[in-house]
Amino acid sequence: MVVDEAILWSSLVLLAIGLSLHRMGPSFRRSRFGFPLSLIGVASFILLPEKLDDAESEVYNSIIELIKWCTPFVLGAILVLRSSSTYGEPSSSGLFLGWSVIVTSWIIVYLERASVSSVDVIGASSSLLGILLGIVLVYIGASLSERSVGLKSYSDPLSQEEGELVRTILRRRLGGRWPWRLNSRSSCF
Numbered sequence: 001m002v003v004d005e006a007i008l009w010s011s012l013v014l015l016a017i018g019l020s021l022h023r024m025g026p027s028f029r030r031s032r033f034g035f036p037l038s039l040i041g042v043a044s045f046i047l048l049p050e051k052l053d054d055a056e057s058e059v060y061n062s063i064i065e066l067i068k069w070c071t072p073f074v075l076g077a078i079l080v081l082r083s084s085s086t087y088g089e090p091s092s093s094g095l096f097l098g099w100s101v102i103v104t105s106w107i108i109v110y111l112e113r114a115s116v117s118s119v120d121v122i123g124a125s126s127s128l129l130g131i132l133l134g135i136v137l138v139y140i141g142a143s144l145s146e147r148s149v150g151l152k153s154y155s156d157p158l159s160q161e162e163g164e165l166v167r168t169i170l171r172r173r174l175g176g177r178w179p180w181r182l183n184s185r186s187s188c189f
Contacts, residue, residue: 004049005056011048015041069108076101 014037022034045063052060076098081087083094158166 007048008056011041011045069105072101073105
């Protein structure tokens with residue numbers, strides 16, 4: 001039916017517009033409309049289409065299949081990033097749970113795309129073992145090369161002229177807005 005196809009494509013357009021508006025950030029007043037438009041797009045995509053033609057049915061089914069594995073993958077990636085020391089508080093249980101969710105999404109993809117046979121499992125395991133071995137060897141090589149170079153010596157502290165030059169550059173760049181106060185007797189430089 002023509003109405004269902006129009007609903008399908010308009011929901012995708014609404015989702016794209018909503019994401020674009022949401023990405024504008026808080027400095028633009030239009031950004032507040034991003035999340036509601038995205039939500040309307042997702043809701044109309046999932047709830048409204050009933051009888052679709054072949055082309056739209058194929059698009060609809062492929063997006064639904066994408067959501068099945070993409071949702072756990074994104075949630076696992078967010079959990080891994082928040083549990084790493086770079087982007088959040090380090091947590092080994094959070095890392096384990098996040099990677100478990102990511103592996104689950106990979107399993108979902110694999111089970112939907114191919115039949116599982118012992119030959120496939122052996123081939124995939126061999127490939128994974130080779131990739132892991134390569135990563136371990138690169139890590140060992142990098143750590144050995146960094147250890148062999150070592151720290152030769154420490155640099156000398158700044159002289160009085162160099163310290164004054166740094167103060168002058170910082171005053172020019174910051175325009176008098178100092179997060180800290182430096183006086184002429186500061187031992188910082």
